[in-house]
Amino acid sequence: MTLAPHLDSKYIVRGELALGGLRDLAPSLRYASLLTEDGFSVVSVAGKEFDSDRFASMASSTQALADAVARELQLGDNEFVIVAAAHGHVVQVRVDDHPLVLAALFTDKETIGISLTAARRTARRLNTLLMAN
Amino acid sequence: MAEHVILFAGPMGAGKTSAIRALSEIDVVSTEAANSDRTVADKPTTTVALDYGEIGINEAEKVRLYGVPGQRRFDFMWTILAERAEGVLLLVNADADNPVETAIEYVKEFFALYERGGIVIGLTRADLVPRALIEEYANALADEMPDVMIPVLTVDARSQEEMMTLLMTLIANIELKQAVADSIGVGVGSGGRRAR
Numbered sequence: 001m002t003l004a005p006h007l008d009s010k011y012i013v014r015g016e017l018a019l020g021g022l023r024d025l026a027p028s029l030r031y032a033s034l035l036t037e038d039g040f041s042v043v044s045v046a047g048k049e050f051d052s053d054r055f056a057s058m059a060s061s062t063q064a065l066a067d068a069v070a071r072e073l074q075l076g077d078n079e080f081v082i083v084a085a086a087h088g089h090v091v092q093v094r095v096d097d098h099p100l101v102l103a104a105l106f107t108d109k110e111t112i113g114i115s116l117t118a119a120r121r122t123a124r125r126l127n128t129l130l131m132a133n
Numbered sequence: 134m135a136e137h138v139i140l141f142a143g144p145m146g147a148g149k150t151s152a153i154r155a156l157s158e159i160d161v162v163s164t165e166a167a168n169s170d171r172t173v174a175d176k177p178t179t180t181v182a183l184d185y186g187e188i189g190i191n192e193a194e195k196v197r198l199y200g201v202p203g204q205r206r207f208d209f210m211w212t213i214l215a216e217r218a219e220g221v222l223l224l225v226n227a228d229a230d231n232p233v234e235t236a237i238e239y240v241k242e243f244f245a246l247y248e249r250g251g252i253v254i255g256l257t258r259a260d261l262v263p264r265a266l267i268e269e270y271a272n273a274l275a276d277e278m279p280d281v282m283i284p285v286l287t288v289d290a291r292s293q294e295e296m297m298t299l300l301m302t303l304i305a306n307i308e309l310k311q312a313v314a315d316s317i318g319v320g321v322g323s324g325g326r327r328a329r
């Protein structure tokens with residue numbers, strides 16, 4: 001039986017590396033989590049005030065609901081999810097080829113465009129990191 | 134058109150998703166994700182937000198079926214979906230550890246919906262264990278919550294017919310409760326008896 005990503009040191013170590021890079025790309029990052037698509041936190045950075053398990057569960061539900069809407073409306077694959085609120089925004093992207101979601105919370109100092117670009121680059125970088133043995 | 138909103142609750146692997154798929158007359162909206170927790174339930178996917186299905190019980194009545202994720206880490210979805218629901222169809226798999234305690238725990242969790250409409254329990258996967266006496270469940274419930282009336286039936290969550298029987302039992306309970314409330318002129322849920 002293969003180890004689930006949240007229990008697998010390969011995912012944890014490379015996830016930490018990728019999330020560290022995200023902070024450099026977007027300094028207004030408040031919190032970021034790499035989670036399994038069924039809502040287990042693999043790694044998270046910044047934001048000690050957040051409950052990482054709860055954040056991961058909510059990100060998992062949000063991702064699945066957004067994917068379901070795209071599927072229902074026959075829009076093809078859902079590429080990302082954005083929750084834009086008065087005091088910040090959350091960007092979520094899937095990591096290709098893995099049952100993983102990257103979810104990142106930015107303050108309102110960052111534009112959504114920059115946050116989105118940073119999150120997508122981080123997900124691609126993680127995909128590359130995971131390809132190496 | 135009259136509508137009923139029913140919540141399907143219970144632990145992961147009990148058969149909530151299977152039951153909604155068996156019952157629904159529309160394509161079910163589902164939110165399955167790869168399951169990283171094979172020790173709790175050995176199945177490839179698990180529900181992470183909701184299942185949604187619909188059935189018409191006659192010309193004038195429609196039933197909306199909402200399934201929740203079983204894992205407690207998704208309990209914010211329980212709260213969101215419970216707000217709209219009138220009753221709970223609680224599924225508990227007989228092959229889990231401590232199924233009787235689990236049943237009671239979930240009844241307590243959704244007790245506000247018992248008071249609003251009703252709860253029924255479907256004991257699933259009973260064919261996989263040597264004994265799954267429904268009397269055990271009924272007795273444990275009676276001990277724990279003496280004033281509470283919750284029907285317990287053995288069902289196969291994959292069976293449209295068996296799930297329909299359980300669902301109609303729940304709807305009958307809800308309608309009875311509403312009729313009683315109307316006749317004595319109080320809102321359903323107010324002044325109901327609490328467990329203990």
Ligand SMILES: Nc1nc2c(ncn2[C@@H]2O[C@H](COP(=O)(O)OP(=O)(O)O)[C@@H](O)[C@H]2O)c(=O)[nH]1
Pocket residue numbers: 143144145146147148149150151152176178179180203257258259260261288289290291
């Ligand atoms: N043998 C047996 N399998 C069942 C029965 N009811 C449901 N199942 C199976 O148990 C699993 C339940 O999974 P699922 O519907 O995803 O459960 P959920 O987590 O409550 O949504 C499925 O593989 C069903 O086919 C039953 O009465 N007997």
Ligand SMILES: [Mg+2]
Pocket residue numbers: 149150151179180200201202203
């Ligand atoms: Mg399910």
